[in-house]
């Protein structure tokens with residue numbers, strides 16, 4: 001997915017490159033807050049994440065857990081917090097590129113950063129790395145038909161409940177995500193079948209809800225053997241190994257695989273950063289890495305007495321972005337002041353422009 005933001009400064013189109021002011025690697029809570037804050041500073045921003053959904057660890061590891069220590073929320077579900085972060089980030093109209101991994105980072109002769117990604121090249125005047133523990137990828141299953149039908153009925157991220165209305169759905173997994181989807185879809189789908197290799201690891205209350213539901217449960221020792229296509233090449237049926245060890249086929253139009261994620265710091269290790277146990281060493285004052293113009297924030301950074309928390313990541317994002325702005329435009333102030341004042345000023349300017357436009361017509 002790519003959501004195109006308008007940004008505030010024009011792209012450097014002289015040689016056809018679309019050069020952003022700040023590129024943020026990672027759309028976890030730190031990257032999303034960095035995107036919002038960069039927009040507050042008037043920067044033209046792009047955010048790139050390997051995952052299909054924003055939220056980083058909160059989406060990949062604990063969407064159904066409550067968080068108690070983020071400012072302003074006495075208690076909030078991780079997935080709801082991600083939605084709030086996303087809506088705050090979108091105020092700044094960033095370009096958000098999901099399902100895109102950054103594999104390389106280099107600097108061109110004219111000083112522009114070139115980010116090589118799984119989808120091509122992206123250009124930027126500065127970079128803020130908010131990459132957590134590395135690029136998240138869903139764990140995939142290998143069985144005939146699965147890879148061929150990814151996006152054609154095979155999902156590693158289920159999004160809208162309505163997409164499954166009146167469908168026959170097979171879900172694979174036994175953690176929070178799989179069990180939550182099973183109980184959520186049960187009243188909507190025509191039939192839900194849940195297949196799992198071992199015992200359920202989801203919250204006890206959700207597992208009890210699952211056991212009371214009409215979801216067709218197959219565990220332990222059950223796994224997908226083959227996905228069968230329809231004439232149009234979409235999922236039409238699933239054969240799995242049942243508890244008796246026998247192949248069993250069910251009709252299905254959708255297969256949701258929710259067996260977790262793996263994180264890979266891989267490519268980032270070769271970008272020339274000083275590393276300390278898989279974290280990038282930064283200057284604690286500026287959040288700059290040893291590569292000038294490249295800043296970092298959140299779980300990826302290392303400095304003395306670093307806390308790996310959402311709150312500290314947000315504070316580091318502010319520092320990183322303010323210094324990134326000064327990097328590509330030294331005429332700008334390091335400290336822009338308060339959001340209250342910045343937004344009031346913007347609202348007044350917009351009202352003035354609107355009044356002038358109306359007067360001119």
Ligand SMILES: Cc1cc2nc3c(=O)[nH]c(=O)nc-3n(C[C@H](O)[C@H](O)[C@H](O)COP(=O)(O)OP(=O)(O)OC[C@H]3O[C@@H](n4cnc5c(N)ncnc54)[C@H](O)[C@@H]3O)c2cc1C
Nearest residue numbers: 026028029030050056057102131132134135136298299310
């Ligand atoms: C089970 C659990 C419970 C937690 N509970 C709390 C809590 O209660 N309170 C709290 O404050 N913290 C909690 N944390 C910690 C918190 O989740 C982290 O501090 C936070 O997620 C860090 O955010 P981040 O944006 O820096 O990194 P992440 O959330 O890890 O996001 C990094 C993002 O960068 C992307 N990325 C990385 N490399 C690349 C690349 N090369 N190309 C493209 N994309 C890339 C990844 O896909 C990922 O989406 C918890 C953590 C866990 C695991």
